[in-house]
Amino acid sequence: MGWINRWWHLNQRDETDLIEQDKGSASYYWILFFSTALATLGLLIDNANVIIGAMILAPLMIPLSSLSVGIARGDLRAIGRSTSNLSMSILLIFITSSILGRLVPVVGLPDEIIARAQPTVVDLIIALIAGFAAMFAYLNKDVPEGLAGVAVAVALLPPLCVAGLSVSLGWWPIALGATVLFFANMAAIIFSGLIVLWFYQRFSHQEEKKNVALWGGVLSALFVLVLAVLLSVAFWQSYQATHWQEVAKQGLVQQLSLSSKSDVQQLEVVTDEPELVMQVVVKVPQLAELPTLSNLETELTNQFGKPVKLNLEVIRVEKLE
Numbered sequence: 001m002g003w004i005n006r007w008w009h010l011n012q013r014d015e016t017d018l019i020e021q022d023k024g025s026a027s028y029y030w031i032l033f034f035s036t037a038l039a040t041l042g043l044l045i046d047n048a049n050v051i052i053g054a055m056i057l058a059p060l061m062i063p064l065s066s067l068s069v070g071i072a073r074g075d076l077r078a079i080g081r082s083t084s085n086l087s088m089s090i091l092l093i094f095i096t097s098s099i100l101g102r103l104v105p106v107v108g109l110p111d112e113i114i115a116r117a118q119p120t121v122v123d124l125i126i127a128l129i130a131g132f133a134a135m136f137a138y139l140n141k142d143v144p145e146g147l148a149g150v151a152v153a154v155a156l157l158p159p160l161c162v163a164g165l166s167v168s169l170g171w172w173p174i175a176l177g178a179t180v181l182f183f184a185n186m187a188a189i190i191f192s193g194l195i196v197l198w199f200y201q202r203f204s205h206q207e208e209k210k211n212v213a214l215w216g217g218v219l220s221a222l223f224v225l226v227l228a229v230l231l232s233v234a235f236w237q238s239y240q241a242t243h244w245q246e247v248a249k250q251g252l253v254q255q256l257s258l259s260s261k262s263d264v265q266q267l268e269v270v271t272d273e274p275e276l277v278m279q280v281v282v283k284v285p286q287l288a289e290l291p292t293l294s295n296l297e298t299e300l301t302n303q304f305g306k307p308v309k310l311n312l313e314v315i316r317v318e319k320l321e
Contacts, residue, residue: 013139022081038054043116066082075212116177118177119181123155124185131155162175190220280311
């Protein structure tokens with residue numbers, strides 16, 4: 001078994017190299033600027049390929065993983081330097097995306113932007129896995145080091161770009177959602193990096209530094225736990241709203257004798273407490289006989305098991321497509 005242990009250690013990188021790489025050099029910030037510009041433009045034109053290219057280019061793993069290593073080693077100097085470089089990186093991404101948001105015309109709301117504006121616990125789990133993968137990839141020599149950076153950039157670069165350009169365009173709800181997603185992902189990546197470093201026994205054993213590492217790990221764990229609870233609530237509410245919409249569409253198709261759910265032009269759950277209030281627009285044949293609004297509400301109430309108030313707008317057409 002001795003040769004296995006020797007091979008195991010020889011096949012690993014030294015995590016202190018991450019701290020040494022985290023110098024905040026001019027080339028680092030230029031690459032970050034270029035990747036931010038690409039990601040923002042990809043978001044504005046709704047092109048996933050451009051966004052993926054930007055994430056491959058982004059060097060965000062260096063300050064973020066360096067921060068995890070600094071905490072694990074209890075190195076206050078490294079923690080301070082990594083925090084400073086990470087803050088400068090966030091500021092550069094935000095300003096660059098904000099400026100491009102004002103310069104480049106955009107029509108409508110691209111799907112790639114909407115996808116980053118509704119964070120749930122699933123996004124947090126993705127960021128945790130990305131953090132595990134990034135630190136694992138870095139510590140093992142037989143895994144290309146570049147893969148680690150891509151895993152981190154996937155979770156961080158697009159949400160922050162969305163936050164920046166949304167602020168510049170006045171899309172405040174989207175900016176808020178993207179900002180929450182970014183900081184949730186950042187916390188998750190730092191925490192999962194610490195877990196991998198702990199597994200590889202890279203935490204400091206010096207008494208004074210051990211306390212710094214312990215408190216850093218506890219605080220990051222608590223932060224992630226709080227975010228997990230909050231985002232789980234958001235995920236459950238989103239799931240319920242989607243479920244209610246699907247059930248309501250099916251009920252309306254049956255009660256109004258529609259040809260399919262596509263004839264429900266709009267269905268929005270306005271509120272769900274103390275009753276479900278739905279704003280609905282449907283398309284029906286010109287001569288169709290419709291049940292009364294109270295009957296529709298009664299049927300939907302029976303389906304949902306809770307009171308339903310329906311704000312219904314009917315569009316009559318000669319023939320449904």
